[in-house]
Amino acid sequence: MKKALSGLRAWLVQRVTAVYMLLFCIIALLRLAAGRPHSYDEWRAWLAAPLTRTAIALFFAALLLHAWVGLRDVMMDYVQPLALRVALLALLAFALGGMALWVARILLLAPA
């Protein structure tokens, strides 16, 4: 029962993050098609706007969560030897954690 619930939650997280990522990509493309920034300063101003920056931060949070839940499920299903499974999961967590820090560094340190 507990496993079924956690499976359901993973399923939900996978879909909610996928929907957000798809909407983000569509809206970002429409916005750029409607009028893209023409200079470096315009790009910086656009990316520094609180709404844009928040939407980008949420996009990467969704992407990393989505990748973690999806790839973790694939490993749980297909990697049977326990030691190998644990090693691969640790490697994945390390890689995604590193990417999260990298994104946070870019978003927090980028000049406003």
Ligand code: HEM
């Ligand atoms: C814009 C980016 C992305 C979008 C819109 C997206 C969308 C989706 C969608 C719609 C599903 C199917 C959900 C379902 O019905 O089961 C899915 C599943 C999945 N995604 Fe993504 N995804 C994106 C990026 C990624 C990335 C970067 C990774 C990993 C590196 C990833 C890994 C997976 C995995 C492992 C599954 C589950 C496959 C399965 O269970 O058969 N996705 N994604």
